[in-house]
Amino acid sequence: MNILDKIIADKHKELVLKKLVVPVSQLEQSALFERETVSLAEKLRSSKTGIIAEHKRRSPSKSIINQGLNVEDVAKGYEDAGISGMSVLTDGKYFGGSLDDLLYARAAVKMPLLRKEFIIDEYQLLEAKAHGADVILLIAAVLEREEIKRLSEFAKSIGLEVLLEVHNEEELQKSIMPSLDMLGVNNRNLKTFEVSTDISKELSGKIPEDFVKVSESGISSVEAIKDLQQFGYKGFLIGENFMKTNNPGKAAAEFVKTLNKL
Numbered sequence: 209m210n211i212l213d214k215i216i217a218d219k220h221k222e223l224v225l226k227k228l229v230v231p232v233s234q235l236e237q238s239a240l241f242e243r244e245t246v247s248l249a250e251k252l253r254s255s256k257t258g259i260i261a262e263h264k265r266r267s268p269s270k271s272i273i274n275q276g277l278n279v280e281d282v283a284k285g286y287e288d289a290g291i292s293g294m295s296v297l298t299d300g301k302y303f304g305g306s307l308d309d310l311l312y313a314r315a316a317v318k319m320p321l322l323r324k325e326f327i328i329d330e331y332q333l334l335e336a337k338a339h340g341a342d343v344i345l346l347i348a349a350v351l352e353r354e355e356i357k358r359l360s361e362f363a364k365s366i367g368l369e370v371l372l373e374v375h376n377e378e379e380l381q382k383s384i385m386p387s388l389d390m391l392g393v394n395n396r397n398l399k400t401f402e403v404s405t406d407i408s409k410e411l412s413g414k415i416p417e418d419f420v421k422v423s424e425s426g427i428s429s430v431e432a433i434k435d436l437q438q439f440g441y442k443g444f445l446i447g448e449n450f451m452k453t454n455n456p457g458k459a460a461a462e463f464v465k466t467l468n469k470l
């Protein structure tokens with residue numbers, strides 16, 4: 209079984225247990241459930257730099273990235289860096305994250321927050337909303353077209369934006385539908401962990417204009433961004449490059465500054 213299949217199998221188990229402990233009614237009672245969300249797509253459309261910085265403690269491909277930071281400090285640092293939004297990994301087993309991370313980030317900042325999770329069920333969308341997310345991720349590699357449709361429409365109905373992630377043309381073609389806001393191309397193949405921005409370039413022309421294009425993973429230089437901007441990308445999801453430092457906010461601020469100068 210590849211890692212992605214393993215993660216999804218675990219997610220199914222985790223969800224059965226979670227639903228026993230926290231019923232939907234409880235999620236809907238969260239004060240955050242009524243919160244008006246902020247649009248990441250709009251921020252990206254109007255930004256010159258379009259950085260979405262991620263909070264990621266560890267990953268299956270790199271093991272430990274940074275375990276010693278406080279998520280609120282990271283969130284504030286990112287916000288002060290003038291980026292467009294933040295991605296918060298909430299998977300515990302493989303990425304060392306939690307819904308509490310999302311909640312603490314929400315309490316610390318106003319910018320759009322993406323719940324970075326392996327979404328397979330509406331319940332996780334209610335959780336995202338109840339913990340202060342503005343945007344959710346759907347991964348085409350693990351969802352059928354009908355599931356993408358159902359989940360994205362549900363997300364939109366509770367005010368969440370949708371970033372759909374693909375890794376190849378087949379995933380892209382099966383996923384295009386009006387209930388998506390942003391289309392992300394993951395430069396990391398989640399099955400083999402190989403990283404190359406070539407895939408973002410290859411797929412760029414096949415993404416319809418109405419979606420904001422996001423290039424995800426393996427980005428560590430401003431030159432790579434300048435290059436991807438030529439292919440129409442407006443958003444750039446960066447994790448490790450900032451998280452591996454002891455001050456991700458500062459690293460992001462310097463990155464944005466250099467990018468603005470180019």
Ligand SMILES: O=P(O)(O)OC[C@@H](O)[C@@H](O)c1c[nH]c2ccccc12
Pocket residue numbers: 262264324325347373394424425426427445446447448449
């Ligand atoms: O740390 P990187 O290489 O900058 O990548 C960030 C982000 O794109 C990556 O964490 C990611 C992209 N899609 C995902 C899906 C699940 C988990 C993680 C991811």
